[in-house]
Amino acid sequence: MNSRFFEAMRGYFPDWYLPDIYWTDIVEIVIVAFLIYQIMVWIKNTKAWMLLKGILVLAVFILVAAILKMNTILWIARNSVSILATAAIVVFQPELRRALEKLGEKRFLTAIVPLDKGKESERFSSRTIDAIVEACFAMGKVKTGALIVVEQAIRLTEYESTGIYMDCIVSSQVLINIFEHNTPLHDGAIIVRENRIVSATCYLPLSDNMEISKELGTRHRAALGMSEVSDALIIAVSEETGYVSVAQGGQLVRNVTPEYLKESLIKIQTKNTEKKIAKLWKGRRKHEKETD
Known part of the structure; x- marks a missing residue:
């Protein structure tokens, strides 16, 4: 023909x-x-x-x-x-x-072909989600800056080694205490793996994106930079405004609500080991638009 x-x-x-x-x-x-x-x-x-x-x-x-x-x-x-x-x-x-x-x-x-079928289906528990959400907005109310990296499939060992090793269960009290002003661990980011905080005061790569708003400081640029080099979900609490922002997949969503943050954590809570072929045909997950 x-x-x-x-x-x-x-x-x-x-x-x-x-x-x-x-x-x-x-x-x-x-x-x-x-x-x-x-x-x-x-x-x-x-x-x-x-x-x-x-x-x-x-x-x-x-x-x-x-x-x-x-x-x-x-x-x-x-x-x-x-x-x-x-x-x-x-x-x-x-x-x-x-x-x-x-x-x-x-x-x-x-x-x-899902290779992790025999592993646990959840990365972290609902208790961890509630603790992170509660701590972030409690720190936002008093304008305490924070940077929390929630690890997914890609291991963040390279960035974990730049901080101070920890091994404690995630709780709102521990998170608030870590980022409290004038404490040894408040500077830098913490990395959460499963239900535990594995490292604090970690250094994250800064984003080179030229389109980032000039209003954003180093904390948000580090959150965006980390989301560009990994599949992690990064939460940034602004020290100036108290706003809670979420970075993932090279996209930054500012001034989110507790419901939005909880929903974002629930989306990555379950490992995607089922219906892989169907999701592959549906294409990439759409990026969330910025909401101020």
């Missing part, structure tokens, strides 16, 4: 060049276009965007040199390609690492 269609078109337009196109070519074009779009979106939201614009300016300068036949500049450009490639890898190293981490989060195999 494909060949007949193009033969008919060539009959109507004999001067036109019409290559044979198969369904695999269309799929390939769609995949390449999607990858290019994702790369451009990723670059735009990082400091690599400014570096890319600098590279484009340099490329235009070399093009002008080629048109005007400036042989010396062209010779320098040809012999600098390998050096520039190495320099680009060094300069873009944080962004490349973050992109590979995001790619590693796409667990295509386990989405189709």
